[in-house]
Amino acid sequence: MLDASKRHFLQEKARHVRREIVTMVYQARSGHIGGSLSSTEMVVALYHHLMRHDPGNPQMVERDRFVLSKGHCSPVLYAVLADCGYFPSSDLKTFRRPGSHLQGHPYQPKTPGLDASTGTLGLGLSTACGLALAAKLRNSSHKVFALCGDGELQEGQIWEAALFAHKYRLSRLIAFTDRNRLQTDGSTESVMPLDPLPDKWRAFGWNVSVIDGHDFDQIDKAVSQATGQDNRPTMIIANTIKGRGVSFMENVAEWHGNPPNAEQYSRASAELGSDEPRV
Amino acid sequence: MPSRQQTRKGYADALIELGRTRPDIVVLDADVAKATKTCDFERHHPSRFFNCGAQEQNLLCVAAGLALEGFIPFATTFAIFATTRAADQLRNSIAYPKLNVKVVGTHGGISTGGDGASHQACEDIAMVRALPNMTVLVPGDYEEARQATLAAALYVGPVYLRLGRDSYPIVPELHEGFEIGRAKCLRKGNDLTICTTGIMASEGLVAAVELERHGYQARVLHFPTIKPLDTDALLLAARETRAFVTAEEHSIIGGLGEAVAGFLSENHPAPLRRVGVRDVFGQSGHGNELLDLYGLRAGDIVAQALSLLQSRAVA
Incomplete structure (x- = not known):
């Protein structure tokens, strides 16, 4: 259980990050809002609470790693990295613009704080396996986190990685699935059904927990329980709401990859509150 | 050995x-x-x-x-x-x-x-x-x-x-001086250049001997690196020889042949013929049979070279 002040701190961080996400995609006139908003608490919890990392020393060997396998949700990661101080928040204005280090999908060589490049779906979990295998070879105790989209789990390569992580006992690999149940063309269960999802991961030999992905206490508990468990990798299936935090975006598949217009942006900003103090 | x-x-x-x-x-x-x-x-x-x-x-x-x-x-x-x-x-x-x-x-x-x-x-x-x-x-x-x-x-x-x-x-000529990005001159000659990569090196050398019988001295330039391409060696060959034949165990599309042709046509145009798999899928067979069947032999290089050298464009 988080203490009240920590919980409040994280909630305020999440609100700030949501505002940045909506602003980035509005300014860029492209980008993926829905899945960024649904995974905000997870990324905030990792970088502001759970992960060992140092923005002043992005290459610190003992740091925990994070791979955004659902790379299209770069806005949430960029907003959090900027908030941590990996680069100035003013850089967020350059998202998806020529010359920017903030590419549409994460490009590790350019952006401070990124541990891996991702883009086309299904690659990131395998890359995270490579990072976790490297840690194991070096007897390092750091953790490797990955965040997958639920639509992304339709990629065959995800299940290759699932087999691999089990074979090589990558117990320090902790993955989330952002289970918002929506993908570009509609509901995951109508486009390509995934349920019963926990059973699938269990069958592949992973530890599985199912949580409310917007509840910081549950995220904290799931990750704490995951570390060091019985040689198995962990999948945390986080039930979430796509577009969470902006009423008219919630649970609407069209907000997967569309930018808001000026009127929608102003409504979204009003709902997310303004001028919260930056910590 | x-x-x-x-x-x-x-x-x-x-x-x-x-x-x-x-x-x-x-x-x-x-x-x-x-x-x-x-x-x-x-x-x-x-x-x-x-x-x-x-x-x-x-x-x-x-x-x-x-x-x-x-x-x-x-x-x-x-x-x-x-x-x-x-x-x-x-x-x-x-x-x-x-x-x-x-x-x-x-x-x-x-x-x-x-x-x-x-x-x-x-x-x-x-x-x-x-x-x-x-x-x-x-x-x-x-x-x-x-x-x-x-x-x-x-x-x-x-x-x-x-x-x-x-x-x-085994091709002893290949055994010295491997350097990424550098072509190897396996045989000197100033009438034409045979550019090879991979296993076509040996075929290129056999072809050069055969061409000598026809009165032509072929340079054999071998490219164990296709990218980055050794453009210095190519430019020199373009200045010193009259024509090029490329040979690769690969499609004529997109491989060594097109890399050489692309560089030459922009920098020192020269007549060129490509020996390679001619935009078709293969089939089952012994490796050697297939090299014969798909035209990946010294004889194929010689045929292209002679046809090129004896054509009006190169004369």
Whole structure:
């Protein structure tokens, strides 16, 4: 259980990050809002609470790693990295613009704080396996986190990685699935059904927990329980709401990859509150 | 020394050597370790060998993750799987972030033989060449494959190393001075230049001897590196010889022939003919039969050379 002040701190961080996400995609006139908003608490919890990392020393060997396998949700990661101080928040204005280090999908060589490049779906979990295998070879105790989209789990390569992580006992690999149940063309269960999802991961030999992905206490508990468990990798299936935090975006598949217009942006900003103090 | 030897064996022998002195070298395979010969590395260095099973896409991305952490992964499988099967992973996880992964494809080219067209990678060089940041190595015999492997390990950046299945002739002319990005002049001559890569080096040398009987001195310029292309050697050859024939165990589309033609036509136009697989899929057969059948022999080089040298354009 988080203490009240920590919980409040994280909630305020999440609100700030949501505002940045909506602003980035509005300014860029492209980008993926829905899945960024649904995974905000997870990324905030990792970088502001759970992960060992140092923005002043992005290459610190003992740091925990994070791979955004659902790379299209770069806005949430960029907003959090900027908030941590990996680069100035003013850089967020350059998202998806020529010359920017903030590419549409994460490009590790350019952006401070990124541990891996991702883009086309299904690659990131395998890359995270490579990072976790490297840690194991070096007897390092750091953790490797990955965040997958639920639509992304339709990629065959995800299940290759699932087999691999089990074979090589990558117990320090902790993955989330952002289970918002929506993908570009509609509901995951109508486009390509995934349920019963926990059973699938269990069958592949992973530890599985199912949580409310917007509840910081549950995220904290799931990750704490995951570390060091019985040689198995962990999948945390986080039930979430796509577009969470902006009423008219919630649970609407069209907000997967569309930018808001000026009127929608102003409504979204009003709902997310303004001028919260930056910590 | 045997007269023929497998290029994949040269690779495997180099890996064992590397494994002894370089703890950062790791080898991954996708359930073809006996065929690619990485099983030899596994025998010597079992803790640094990872069999990913039949999952080439995962293989390349796991290798990317290992490279991000400072290991030098040799991600090995058949050429067809390393390139066309795992194209997205090669492009987005390795080439684009310029990671230090060595992607090794054995069983490249039509001489893969009996497995048929599904397994005969004749487009792999074209595909990988088109990717920015990639270095493409295609050694011509056992010893050159061994040296190319050692050089790939020293080079920092993504490499595609293309090897074959069969036992191919040992070509002593190939055994000195391997350097990434440098062509080797295997034979001097000023009438025409035969550009070879991979196992076509030996055919190019045989062709040069035959052309001498027709009164022509052919230079044989061998390209164990297709990308970056040794443009200095090409420019010199363009100035000193009248015509070019390129020879590769690969499609005439996108491989050495087009790389040479593209450079020459922009910088020093010269008459050129390509010997290669002529935009068709192969079929099952013995490797040697298929090299005959698909026009990948010294005689094919000679025929193209004579036709070119005797045409009005070059006279």
